[in-house]
Amino acid sequence: MTLFNCRDISERATDYQENRMSWRERLNWKLHLLICRDCQRFVSQFLVMVRALQRPLPETTEKEVQDQLRRVKEARS
Amino acid sequence: MSTAFETESDLIEAMAAERDDAFREAIRRYQSPMMAVAMSLVGDKLADEVVQEAWLSALRAIGSFEQRSSLKTWLLRIVANEGKTRLRRENRQTSLDAMLEVDPYFRERFDSTGHWTAAPAAWEADTPEALLTRDELQHCIEQTMMQLPGLQQAALNLRERQGMSMKELCNILEVSESNVRVLLHRARMRVFRTIEHFETTGECQPGE
Numbered sequence: 146m147t148l149f150n151c152r153d154i155s156e157r158a159t160d161y162q163e164n165r166m167s168w169r170e171r172l173n174w175k176l177h178l179l180i181c182r183d184c185q186r187f188v189s190q191f192l193v194m195v196r197a198l199q200r201p202l203p204e205t206t207e208k209e210v211q212d213q214l215r216r217v218k219e220a221r222s
Numbered sequence: 223m224s225t226a227f228e229t230e231s232d233l234i235e236a237m238a239a240e241r242d243d244a245f246r247e248a249i250r251r252y253q254s255p256m257m258a259v260a261m262s263l264v265g266d267k268l269a270d271e272v273v274q275e276a277w278l279s280a281l282r283a284i285g286s287f288e289q290r291s292s293l294k295t296w297l298l299r300i301v302a303n304e305g306k307t308r309l310r311r312e313n314r315q316t317s318l319d320a321m322l323e324v325d326p327y328f329r330e331r332f333d334s335t336g337h338w339t340a341a342p343a344a345w346e347a348d349t350p351e352a353l354l355t356r357d358e359l360q361h362c363i364e365q366t367m368m369q370l371p372g373l374q375q376a377a378l379n380l381r382e383r384q385g386m387s388m389k390e391l392c393n394i395l396e397v398s399e400s401n402v403r404v405l406l407h408r409a410r411m412r413v414f415r416t417i418e419h420f421e422t423t424g425e426c427q428p429g430e
Contacts, residue, residue: 150336155328159407163388187342194414197350198363198382205253213249214242217277 149177154184158191230293238285245281252294255384256301259394262375263305264314272308276301291393295386298394302376309372318397321371322404327415345421359417362426366416367409369429373397374409381406 149157154177160166161174178185227233227247236244256276260269280300287296309315333339347353354360367375373395380386380394391402419427 150332151338152332152336155332155411156324156407159403159410163403163406165388165403183338183341186344187338190342190345190348190417191410191414193345193348193350193353194417195382195410197353198378198410198413199350199385200354200383201385202254202258202383205250209253210246210250213253213273213277214246216274217245217249217281218242220274220278221281 149173151177151181151184151187154178154181155187158188161188162192162195231289234284234287234289234293237281238287240281248293248297249277252297255294256297258379258383259298259301259376260305262370262379263302263372264308268308272304273301276304279304291390295390295393298380298386299396302394302396305372316371316373318373318401321373321408322401323408325408325411325415328411343418343422345417347417347421353417358426359420362416362420362428363413365426365428366413370409370412374405374412377402377405378409378413 154174157166157170157174161171166174178188227236227244233244233247237248253273256273257269260272260276264272276297280297283300287293291299306315331339345353347356347359353363367378370378376395377391380391381388386394388399388402391406392399395402395405397405416426416428419425
């Protein structure tokens with residue numbers, strides 16, 4: 146198997162984070178990270194970023210509910 | 223009047239029976255996610271109209287909804303369709319291929335052997351909390367997301383902010399699983415680029 150280089154790591158970071166790698170690819174990934182400090186930093190920061198982006202949407206406000214309900218009813222009447 | 227709908231099927235049935243309390247409950251649950259998808263695809267100004275159209279289509283079709291997906295997924299797929307139709311009608315759609323391409327910026331971050339030309343910069347913010355507590359950076363990240371191509375933005379929103387699965391993303395956006403992965407990754411890498419730029423220069427550069 147061809148070993149991953151840094152570009153491959155950057156291209157596959159979502160597949161790694163989403164658990165979409167075969168065991169072979171995962172091994173390849175780990176081997177590269179063992180020897181590459183730049184990619185260690187890239188991956189750890191990438192994962193921090195993904196976690197930071199995971200925030201729930203705001204709830205719909207009562208006013209938004211009423212407005213939308215009114216518009217739907219108007220259009221259907 | 224508010225009625226508790228114990229199961230999703232109860233809600234769907236009540237919607238099909240055109241009950242007001244069911245419409246209200248569905249809007250309460252799904253308006254925010256629907257607006258988020260519409261805004262990603264068509265922008266703030268048209269999102270209202272797209273969501274309105276989507277509700278009307280959904281209520282017309284609810285009687286024949288077979289519940290092979292969740293109600294939320296079904297509604298979001300309708301929104302995405304309305305949004306895409308809108309873009310097509312106004313000749314504003316970007317090709318999927320263009321949205322799957324590698325950011326030229328990252329092409330230059332690697333040499334011909336695939337090594338970093340410039341090593342990734344170390345971020346001062348090294349936890350998610352630290353990233354989020356800096357208002358300026360937070361604002362910059364939001365601006366970056368708003369400028370992403372529609373399907374990338376929608377994929378990012380559905381995955382990170384709504385916790386939808388990759389499979390649901392495929393269903394909602396009607397793209398293949400491998401394309402969804404690429405869309406999501408491109409969006410994330412664009413945000414990564416913004417954070418890195420901010421960390422090294424203190425400046426926000428959300429666009430191309």
